[in-house]
Amino acid sequence: MRMSREAFVAWPEKRVTLLGMSGVGKTRLANMLRDDDWFHYSVDYRIGTRYLDEPILDDVKRRAMEVPFLRELLRSDSIYIGSNITVDNLKPLSMFLGMLGDPEKGGLALAEFKRRQRLHLDAEIRAMRDIGAFVDKARTIYGYDHFLDDASGSFCEIDDANVVADVAARSVVVYIEASAEDERFLIERAAANPKPLYYREPFLDEHLALYRVEHGVDYVAEIDPEHFVTWVFPHLFRARVPRYRAIADAYGYTVSARDAFEVRDADGFVELVGAALERAEGAWGGDREGERR
Numbered sequence: 001m002r003m004s005r006e007a008f009v010a011w012p013e014k015r016v017t018l019l020g021m022s023g024v025g026k027t028r029l030a031n032m033l034r035d036d037d038w039f040h041y042s043v044d045y046r047i048g049t050r051y052l053d054e055p056i057l058d059d060v061k062r063r064a065m066e067v068p069f070l071r072e073l074l075r076s077d078s079i080y081i082g083s084n085i086t087v088d089n090l091k092p093l094s095m096f097l098g099m100l101g102d103p104e105k106g107g108l109a110l111a112e113f114k115r116r117q118r119l120h121l122d123a124e125i126r127a128m129r130d131i132g133a134f135v136d137k138a139r140t141i142y143g144y145d146h147f148l149d150d151a152s153g154s155f156c157e158i159d160d161a162n163v164v165a166d167v168a169a170r171s172v173v174v175y176i177e178a179s180a181e182d183e184r185f186l187i188e189r190a191a192a193n194p195k196p197l198y199y200r201e202p203f204l205d206e207h208l209a210l211y212r213v214e215h216g217v218d219y220v221a222e223i224d225p226e227h228f229v230t231w232v233f234p235h236l237f238r239a240r241v242p243r244y245r246a247i248a249d250a251y252g253y254t255v256s257a258r259d260a261f262e263v264r265d266a267d268g269f270v271e272l273v274g275a276a277l278e279r280a281e282g283a284w285g286g287d288r289e290g291e292r293r
Helices: 005-010 026-034 043-051 053-064 068-075 091-097 110-129 131-140 161-170 180-192 201-215 225-251 257-262 266-283
Strands: 015-019 038-042 146-150 172-177 253-256
Touching: 005 266, 015 026, 015 161, 015 225, 026 038, 026 146, 026 266, 038 043, 038 131, 043 053, 043 091, 043 110, 043 146, 053 068, 053 091, 091 110, 110 131, 110 161, 110 201, 131 146, 131 161, 161 225, 172 225, 172 257, 172 266, 180 225, 201 225, 225 253, 253 257, 253 266, 257 266
Parallel strands: 015 146, 015 172, 038 146, 172 253
Antiparallel strands: none
């Protein structure tokens, strides 16, 4: 939704969706605001605990059944397996998504990898569609005045305009944009600690083919999973930037990751968003309404 700075500051029940690559500071802001009358809706947490909970546990159980000692305990209902996903620990979700490549190095076959990617995409869409329900829950059950939607880093990969438009209709969309310096830092961090990622299938097919030619790999099973993630991350980062910018241009506002990092409390966050709204209003030349809700 579009509104003026004055309308946003005066809004008694603020609703904001933060977009941007993982690592630009979305969750840091959300954790900070959570202690100051803002409800933190983590899309990744919702995905892992609601929509992928069963596939995650099925995968863990399948692996446990390969161990004779655990297999006997599971089959006799002597033990149970559960995940302990939290907003700050999403490792079960990350490990389920997995990496592509050599199974001896923990990699997944292409068909299984794509299956999990599709499950993640469907779960992310469903989690984003839950925002309206959680806005109501935050207020009526938990007593929070303000609502922050902490979107996943792959939100821009959703090619469903209705999902994006629905999010924008329910909240002020703010894109946290990484600078060239931030980009270098995030790429270096990804290289030092490769993690599972979501890819749109056309992007994956194109870059997997390029990787295989560039590195002389005949079969997916020959790929070092971490090496592929390290190699593909800069391509993914640069592919996502224009997609995020397009969402911000059509539906929302942009702030720099550096300015977001400087925010220390809720008042500072309101000022950060308000300033973005004011800049946008100035760029429009005052020819739009001050508030659209």
